Amino acid sequence: MVKKSPIILALVSLLHYSEVFANEAFVRSNINLRTGVTDISQQVYDLHMTIFYICVVIGIIVFGAMFYAIIFHRKSKGAKAANFHESIKVEIAWTIIPVIILVVMAIPATKTLIAMEDPSESDLTILVTGSQWKWHYKYLEHDIEFYSLLSTPKEQIGGQWIKGDNYLLDVDKQLVIPTNKKVRFLVTSDDVIHSWWVPDFAVKKDANPGFINEAWTKVNEEGIYRGQCAELCGKDHGFMPVVVEAVSPDDFDAWLANKKAEKAAAQAEEKRLLAMNMSKDELMSEGESVYMGYCAACHQQNGMGLPGVFPALVGSPITTGDVKAHIDIVLHGKKGTAMQAFAKQLTLKQVAAVVTYERNAWGINSGELIQPKDVHQLLQE
Amino acid sequence: MAEQNSHYYVPAQSPWPIVGAIGFFLVAVGAGNLVAQLSQTGEAGWGRFILLVGFIILLVMMFGWFKDQISESRAGLHNAQLGVSYRQGMSWFIFSEVMFFAAFFGALFYARMISVPWLGGASNNAMTAEVLWPSFEAIWPLTTTPGGTTTQAMGYWGLPLINTIILLTSSITIHFAHTGLEANKRKQLTLMLGLTILLGMSFLVLQVEEYIHAYQDLGLKLDSGVYGNTFFLLTGFHGMHVTLGTLFLIVIFFRVLAGHFSPDNHFAFQSASWYWHFVDVVWLCLFVFVYII
Amino acid sequence: MNTLTETASHDTEHHHGPAKGIKRWIFTTNHKDIGTLYLWFAFIMFLVGGAMAMVIRAELFQPGLQIVEPHFFNQMTTVHGLIMVFGAVMPAFTGMANWMIPMMIGAPDMALPRMNNLSFWILPFAFLILLASLFVEGGGPAFGWTFYAPLSTTYSGDSTALFVFAVHIMGISSIMGAINVIVTIWNMRAPGMTWMKMPLFVWTWFITAYLLIAVMPVLAGAVTMVLTDKYFGTSFFNAAGGGDPVMFQHIFWFFGHPEVYIMILPAFGIISTIVPTFSRKPLFGYPSMVYATASIAFLSFIVWAHHMFTTGMPVFAELFFMYCTMLISVPTGVKVFNWVATMWRGALSFEVPMLFSIAFIVLFTLGGFSGLMLAITPVDFQYHDTYFVVAHFHYVLVTGAIFSLIAATYYWLPKWTGVMYDIGLAKLHFWCSLISVNVLFFPMHFVGLAGMPRRIPDYSIQFANWNQLISLGGFAFGLSQLIFLALVIKACRKQGEPVPAKVWDGAHGLEWEVASPAPYHTFTTPPEIK
Numbered sequence A: 001m002v003k004k005s006p007i008i009l010a011l012v013s014l015l016h017y018s019e020v021f022a023n024e025a026f027v028r029s030n031i032n033l034r035t036g037v038t039d040i041s042q043q044v045y046d047l048h049m050t051i052f053y054i055c056v057v058i059g060i061i062v063f064g065a066m067f068y069a070i071i072f073h074r075k076s077k078g079a080k081a082a083n084f085h086e087s088i089k090v091e092i093a094w095t096i097i098p099v100i101i102l103v104v105m106a107i108p109a110t111k112t113l114i115a116m117e118d119p120s121e122s123d124l125t126i127l128v129t130g131s132q133w134k135w136h137y138k139y140l141e142h143d144i145e146f147y148s149l150l151s152t153p154k155e156q157i158g159g160q161w162i163k164g165d166n167y168l169l170d171v172d173k174q175l176v177i178p179t180n181k182k183v184r185f186l187v188t189s190d191d192v193i194h195s196w197w198v199p200d201f202a203v204k205k206d207a208n209p210g211f212i213n214e215a216w217t218k219v220n221e222e223g224i225y226r227g228q229c230a231e232l233c234g235k236d237h238g239f240m241p242v243v244v245e246a247v248s249p250d251d252f253d254a255w256l257a258n259k260k261a262e263k264a265a266a267q268a269e270e271k272r273l274l275a276m277n278m279s280k281d282e283l284m285s286e287g288e289s290v291y292m293g294y295c296a297a298c299h300q301q302n303g304m305g306l307p308g309v310f311p312a313l314v315g316s317p318i319t320t321g322d323v324k325a326h327i328d329i330v331l332h333g334k335k336g337t338a339m340q341a342f343a344k345q346l347t348l349k350q351v352a353a354v355v356t357y358e359r360n361a362w363g364i365n366s367g368e369l370i371q372p373k374d375v376h377q378l379l380q381e
Numbered sequence B: 001m002a003e004q005n006s007h008y009y010v011p012a013q014s015p016w017p018i019v020g021a022i023g024f025f026l027v028a029v030g031a032g033n034l035v036a037q038l039s040q041t042g043e044a045g046w047g048r049f050i051l052l053v054g055f056i057i058l059l060v061m062m063f064g065w066f067k068d069q070i071s072e073s074r075a076g077l078h079n080a081q082l083g084v085s086y087r088q089g090m091s092w093f094i095f096s097e098v099m100f101f102a103a104f105f106g107a108l109f110y111a112r113m114i115s116v117p118w119l120g121g122a123s124n125n126a127m128t129a130e131v132l133w134p135s136f137e138a139i140w141p142l143t144t145t146p147g148g149t150t151t152q153a154m155g156y157w158g159l160p161l162i163n164t165i166i167l168l169t170s171s172i173t174i175h176f177a178h179t180g181l182e183a184n185k186r187k188q189l190t191l192m193l194g195l196t197i198l199l200g201m202s203f204l205v206l207q208v209e210e211y212i213h214a215y216q217d218l219g220l221k222l223d224s225g226v227y228g229n230t231f232f233l234l235t236g237f238h239g240m241h242v243t244l245g246t247l248f249l250i251v252i253f254f255r256v257l258a259g260h261f262s263p264d265n266h267f268a269f270q271s272a273s274w275y276w277h278f279v280d281v282v283w284l285c286l287f288v289f290v291y292i293i
Numbered sequence C: 001m002n003t004l005t006e007t008a009s010h011d012t013e014h015h016h017g018p019a020k021g022i023k024r025w026i027f028t029t030n031h032k033d034i035g036t037l038y039l040w041f042a043f044i045m046f047l048v049g050g051a052m053a054m055v056i057r058a059e060l061f062q063p064g065l066q067i068v069e070p071h072f073f074n075q076m077t078t079v080h081g082l083i084m085v086f087g088a089v090m091p092a093f094t095g096m097a098n099w100m101i102p103m104m105i106g107a108p109d110m111a112l113p114r115m116n117n118l119s120f121w122i123l124p125f126a127f128l129i130l131l132a133s134l135f136v137e138g139g140g141p142a143f144g145w146t147f148y149a150p151l152s153t154t155y156s157g158d159s160t161a162l163f164v165f166a167v168h169i170m171g172i173s174s175i176m177g178a179i180n181v182i183v184t185i186w187n188m189r190a191p192g193m194t195w196m197k198m199p200l201f202v203w204t205w206f207i208t209a210y211l212l213i214a215v216m217p218v219l220a221g222a223v224t225m226v227l228t229d230k231y232f233g234t235s236f237f238n239a240a241g242g243g244d245p246v247m248f249q250h251i252f253w254f255f256g257h258p259e260v261y262i263m264i265l266p267a268f269g270i271i272s273t274i275v276p277t278f279s280r281k282p283l284f285g286y287p288s289m290v291y292a293t294a295s296i297a298f299l300s301f302i303v304w305a306h307h308m309f310t311t312g313m314p315v316f317a318e319l320f321f322m323y324c325t326m327l328i329s330v331p332t333g334v335k336v337f338n339w340v341a342t343m344w345r346g347a348l349s350f351e352v353p354m355l356f357s358i359a360f361i362v363l364f365t366l367g368g369f370s371g372l373m374l375a376i377t378p379v380d381f382q383y384h385d386t387y388f389v390v391a392h393f394h395y396v397l398v399t400g401a402i403f404s405l406i407a408a409t410y411y412w413l414p415k416w417t418g419v420m421y422d423i424g425l426a427k428l429h430f431w432c433s434l435i436s437v438n439v440l441f442f443p444m445h446f447v448g449l450a451g452m453p454r455r456i457p458d459y460s461i462q463f464a465n466w467n468q469l470i471s472l473g474g475f476a477f478g479l480s481q482l483i484f485l486a487l488v489i490k491a492c493r494k495q496g497e498p499v500p501a502k503v504w505d506g507a508h509g510l511e512w513e514v515a516s517p518a519p520y521h522t523f524t525t526p527p528e529i530k
C-alpha cells in the first residue's frame, strides 16, 4: 500500500501536469518575488535580483571549474593525479574577492534598509493589532477601529464547495489606505507574536505583545493587496489574512466619512436595543453566527473545545453556572490564557446572543435568555 | 593484568550508565507531570512519586558509579592518562555550567539594558511607551512593572554582603585544604575542608533567611516581574549549585577521613575544589550585577 | 567490580570480543558499539521524522484541509523539526564521531567510555518522552521547533512541561557527548598525531564540540525560562512584567544559529575526507580548512539575530547582524573552493561516496547562496517565514547534512561491516535521491518567493500546482530512503564481498590500516604516526 499509492499518484499527476503546464493559471502563477507597488518594494526587488545574479555567476564559475575537472580529470580517462595542495596566492585571492563582492552587495542593501526603517513624517497612522486569529485596525487620527476576519467560507476550506479566487485571502473588512500618502503602521499584538505582511508593499513587521513596532508604506497604485500573517501564532495561523485596499485620497476621505456615519448608526442601534427584549430565535440565530465567527476557532463548532488546549463549553461550570461569570469571561477574557476579552470586538447584542447560544445550543437548552441590557449592566459595574 | 602493561587503559562494561539514563527519564517524566498537574489542579499528582523514584535512582547510580570508580582507582588500575581525561572532562563540564549561568545573566542584562528601557520608550520604541504603557517609568531595579506589580528591591548591605564574605572565605579555606593535601598534612586538610563545608552550609542557611526576608518584608517574589524573576532564578540556581557543591565536599570529607587521596592522586578532591571555586566566582558576578548595580 | 577483574584477567591478547546478547548493547563502553547505537537510533529517528514530513506533505498536496486538523499539523511541523535536528542529524554525527575519531587519532576508545554510554542511552528516553507527548490530552508541542514565547508559554498546551524536560535531558546528553569528544581529541591522540596532522573530520568535530558545550546550556536556560514563565508566574518573555517576547528569540538563536553549524561542520569534515580519496590527491589547503572552520565557528556566535530581522530591532543592530552574516560566506567559500581545487587535476573516480559528496558540494552551495540572500536584511523582510526559508534550510540540511551522512556511511560502511555493500542499490539510491530531493525542495523557492508562508496547513490556490509537485518529490525522496535502509541492513548482515583493510585505493588515514571489519578494540598500544 505504502509503496503503491505514491506511484499511482505520480502517474495521475503526470497526466494532470501535461494539461496544467499549458494552463493559464500555471503561467500566471508567480515563481519570483513581485515588484510590488511602492518605491521600496521596487528597490527590494532590484536588490533581490542583483544578489541572485551575483550568486548565479559565482555558481557558474565554481561549478564550471568543478564539472570541468569531473569531465576531463577522471581516472577512467587516464588522468594522473597531480600532487599540489596549496597555493598562498590563490587562497588569498579567493578570500579577498568574495569580500569585495559582499561589500558591493552591502552598500545598496544598507541604503534600502535605512530608508525602510524611517517612518517619520507620515500622513496617517494606523495601529495594527494582531490577536488570535484576526487583525484589528485603528486609525489613530480618526477614531475609527474595526476587526478584520477571514471571510473564506468554512465549506471552501473543508472541500464541500469550490474554492474561490481569493481562497484564504479574503476578509470581511479590509484595511483602507490612501495612495501617495506616507502611511505609518504601529504594529502590536494582544496575545502571541503575529507578523503583519503585505508582499506588495515589502512590509513585514512582527506584532509583539506589549511592544510597538513601526513600519510605513507609500502606495503608488490603487488596488487590493493581499498578504498573510507571517509568524506562527497557533492553530489558525494559516487563516489570518491581511487585505489592504489602496484608494485615491478623495475616495479615502469619503470612506472615512462613511465609516463615521456607520459608527454613529451603530451606537444608536445599541441604545435602542437596551430598551427592548429580543426573542429566543433572534438571539439564537445571531448567537450562532457570532459563535461560528469568533468562538468556534477555539471552542469548536460542537462546543467541545480541544481538550488540553481549549476547554469544552458543553458542561463547563461557567456555562452551566452563574450567568454573570459567563458574560464576564466573554467580555473580559481571562488574563494569561488564550481566552481574550471580547468587549471591544462584539456589540452588546452579539455578546448577549452568543452567551444565550452557548447556554441553549448543543442540546443544553437551559432556556435562559440573555438580553443586551444584561450585558450592558454588567459592563457598567 | 594485561591492560596495565599497555599504554592504554579501557574501563570495563558497567551497568551504571543505563541506570542513570533511566533515572533521568523518570525525573523528566515525573517533573513534567508534576509541574503540569500543579498548574492545572493545584495538586501534585502521581508525578511526584516518579520524580522521587527518579532522584533516588540517580543517587544510587552516582553512588554505585563512583564506588566502582574509587575502587578501581585505589586498585591502581587507572593510569595517568585517564587522570588527565578526568580533569579535562571536569573543566569542560564547568565551562558548560558557566554557559548555563550565562543564559540567565544574559536575560538579566537584556531586561535591564533593553526591554525595560524600551518599555519606557527608549530606542525605537517611543510609541510603545506612549500607546501601551503611558504611566510606566523605566528604572532598575524594576520596582513597579508595566503591568503594575510592585515590589521592593533587595539591597546588598547585610545578608548578601555577609554571604559574599562567607563564600570568599570558603574559597580560601578550600585552597588551604588543597595545599594541605599536597603537602600531605592531613590535619590541615581535614580541618580546612571541614571549615569549608561549614561555611557552605551557613551560606545556604543565610540564603534561605534572605528569601524569607524577600517574601515577607519586601514583597519580592518569584513572580514580581522581571526583577524578581532574574533575582530568584540566578540566586536560586546558584543556591542549588552551592548545595550540590557542599554535598560533593561532604562526600570528599568522608573519603578524606577514610584515608583516600594522596598528594599526587586526588582527582575527586580537585574537581570538588574547582567546582567550589566556580560557584564562588558565579556568586561574585551575582553580587555585583544583581545586588550592587 | 567483577566484570573488571574478569576482562582484565582472561584477556591476554588484548582482543577480547564483545559481551554476549543484549547486555553488550546496554552496558557497553566500546566506542564502536556506541557509535553503532547512535547511528541506528539516528536512522530510526530520521524515518520517524520523515514520516511526519510525509504527513505534512500529504496535507499540503492540495489546498483545503483534508487529512489533519491545523492543530495536529502544527504538532507535525514542530516535532518533525525537533526530531530531525536533535534526533537524527546530531546523533548521527555523534555516532560517526564515536566510530571514527578514536580510530583516526590512534586511540583505544573514547576518553570517557562509561559516560559515553550514558550520553547515548539518555537519548531514546528523551525522544520517547517527546513522542509520547503527542498522545497526551491537547497534543504535543505545536509551537514550531523554535518554540517562540509566548506561544510556547501562556498559549501552549499541557504537554509543554514534558517538552521542556525532554529538551533538558537531551541537552545533557549532547553536552556529555561533546565533552567526551573534546577530551578524546586533547588527550588521546597517539604520539606523533600533532594538531596539524589530525584528519579534518577530527578537526571539524573538535570545533563542533566546543560549539556544543557553549550553546546547549543556553538552550537549557531558554527552556527553563519557558517553564517558569508558563508554570511559575515569571515574566521573562512578558512585557507586563518588564520582560520581552523578543528576548526569548535572542536567547534561542544564540543557541540556534551555532546549532545549525553544529549540523554542518562535521559534514565539512566528511566531505574533506572523501573528496581527496577519490581525487587521489591530497586535500588542497589543509591549514586554511582548519582556519576556515574555526572562523565559521567564531562568526556563528555573532550572527544570531539574522533570524529576527522582522522583530523590530533598531537599524544599527540589523546592519551589524547583516554584515556579520554575510561575512560567513567567506570562510565557507574557502571550503568550497578548496574542494574544487582538490578535484582539479586529480584522477577522479566516482564511487558512491564521491557521488554524494559532489552532490553535497553543489547543493549545499546552492543552499548557502539562498542563505546569503536571506542575510540581506531588506530582502529578508520579504523572504522571512516563507517557503523560501524552508527551501534554504532543507538544502543545507538535507542535501547538506543528510547527504554528507549518507556519503560517510557509504565510505566507512565496509570498514564497519567488513563487506562491500550492494553497489547497484547504492547507485540507485543516489540517483533516486538526487532527482527527487530537487523536485522536493527546489520549487519551494518559487512558492516562497511568490508569497507562501511557512507553517501553514492550507494555502491559497495559486500555490497549488507547485505544492503538488513538491509533495510528489517528497514521497519519492522518502521512498528512496527505504533503498538505503535495505542496503544497510543487508550489509550489516554481512551479505557482500569481503573487503581488505584499505577499502579505497586513494584513502589515507589510520582507520584504513586496521582490518575490515575493524576489530572490537582497535589500538591497545599507540600506533605509529608517520
Ligand code: HEA
Residues within 6 Å of the ligand: A055, A058, A062, A098, A099, A101, A102, C146, C260, C261, C263, C264, C306, C307, C325, C326, C328, C329, C330, C332, C333, C334, C336, C364, C365, C366, C367, C368, C369, C370, C371, C372, C374, C375, C376, C380, C383, C384, C385, C389, C392, C393, C396, C397, C400, C401
Ligand atoms: C546546516 C544548517 C545551515 C547552514 C549551514 C546555514 C547557512 C547559512 N544560513 Fe541558514 N538556516 C538554517 C540552517 C542553516 N543555514 C535553518 C535551519 C534556518 C531556519 C530556522 C528556522 O527559522 O526554523 C536558517 C535560516 C537562515 C536565515 C533566517 C531566514 C529567515 O527566517 O528570515 C538566514 C538569514 O540570514 C540564514 C542565513 C544563512 C547564511 C548566510 C548561511 C551561510 O553559512 C552560507 C554560506 C555559504 C555560501 C554563501 C555558499 C558557498 C560560498 C561560496 C561559493 C563563496 C562565494 C560566495 C559569495 C561571496 C556570495 N539562514
Ligand code: HEA
Residues within 6 Å of the ligand: A002, A006, C046, C047, C048, C049, C050, C051, C053, C054, C056, C057, C077, C078, C080, C081, C082, C084, C085, C088, C089, C143, C144, C145, C146, C390, C394, C397, C398, C401, C402, C440, C454, C455, C456, C457, C474, C475, C476, C477, C478, C479, C481, C482
Ligand atoms: C535535518 C533536518 C531535516 C530533514 C532531514 C528534513 C527532511 C524533510 N523535511 Fe523538513 N524541516 C526541518 C528539518 C528537516 N527536514 C526543520 C528544522 C523544519 C522547521 C520546523 C518548524 O517550522 O518548526 C522543517 C520543516 C519542514 C516543512 C515545512 C513545514 C511547515 O512549515 O509547516 C516541510 C514541508 O514540506 C518539510 C518537509 C520535509 C521533507 C519532505 C523531508 C524529507 O527529506 C524527509 C525524507 C525522509 C523520509 C520520508 C523517511 C523515510 C521513509 C519512510 C519512513 C517511509 C514512509 C514513506 C512514505 C510514506 C513515502 N520540512
Ligand code: CUA
Residues within 6 Å of the ligand: A130, A133, A193, A194, A195, A229, A230, A231, A232, A233, A234, A236, A237, A238, A240
Ligand atoms: Cu497570526 Cu500567524
Ligand SMILES: [Cu+2]
Residues within 6 Å of the ligand: C256, C257, C260, C303, C304, C306, C307
Ligand atoms: Cu542562522
